Amino acid sequence: MIFSSSLLENAVNEFAKLPGIGKKTALRLVLHLIKQDNAEVNQFSEVIAKMRNEIKFCRRCYNISDAALCNICSNAMRRQDMLCVVENIRDVIAIESTQQFNGIYHVLGGIISPLDGIGPEELTIDSLVDRISKEGITEIIFALSPTIQGDTTIYYISKKLAAQGAKPRPVKITTIARGISFGGELEYADEMTLAKSISNRIPVENFILSGS
């Protein structure tokens, strides 16, 4: 692509560095911004820079945060003894958007995946184990990807907690239910999911009580 303006070219190149955005899409976005008011584009630019310069990671749960402690950790209305373990920040946003969980989080920063060179020491597992004994957690909910890597991570952390021994009280360890998606059709579900959903079947009265 040949540009007659270096201002335009630089802007297109910056946008094209973003994941999933090629040169043509970048050009479309930049030409859109050119049509907007200066004030609006300056606001866009300032909000992005401010976000990058001021954003922090919560020192307790590693979630994205405006302050040293995130909104969720510092919210006294939430149960501080129920901990949901997730892979990344996107998962926190997804679970928060369901408005079904009223506890706190712990962001691992990934899952154990030796093929990708991610071992337990790359994740925030030590800090998690530390929190569980110090903060008086009574239930840990694992909300990790339903893959071999996710299961390995759950297994590794559970073993580590059992080895710890010095727990002040027994901790309940659960994982989010796996089964047929809401609105999904049985004939299109894969065998593994269908098999799990049969072996982990739930009594109908529970089902009705849970209101789903």
Next chain:
Amino acid sequence: MIFSSSLLENAVNEFAKLPGIGKKTALRLVLHLIKQDNAEVNQFSEVIAKMRNEIKFCRRCYNISDAALCNICSNAMRRQDMLCVVENIRDVIAIESTQQFNGIYHVLGGIISPLDGIGPEELTIDSLVDRISKEGITEIIFALSPTIQGDTTIYYISKKLAAQGAKPRPVKITTIARGISFGGELEYADEMTLAKSISNRIPVENFILSGS
């Protein structure tokens, strides 16, 4: 989507204002920027703001420009008597990228389309007619969309030029060739295009000389 950080939320909302970018894509882009160095994100932000604040439109051809006169208009190596009329800036970039045209441009800012409320007075047609008589243009190449609106615009401008009368010398008016795309298959071409490509057939010697 529920965010635990207002910095994150604002940045996602700004990205989601861009065309073709929804909330989920915006979040993906923002989380990508969070992983980058501060310096890199500040550069992104500065380049975008600088582009919007400093970009100009060439006072002669209405192309995007860093200065009052664009690189193409001020380039003495280009033929200043051959003028290519295009709809928008994207078309200038597309034609420049072929490296086959060595003249100058005129950006109309659209084509005549009464259904969309675009009449001749919304476009830079008066300025085009003015340029042609003043600048000693010898050939006008129309590179407009091959649609009824494009043809109407060509017809309107040609009539206006003929009515002008006061031309210093005869101007040749051409339009870009329409026919089968390079690599296209005849059986999939629409009837209109195929019919045009037959009625506007070119001698084989010309074809070989043009090197395509």
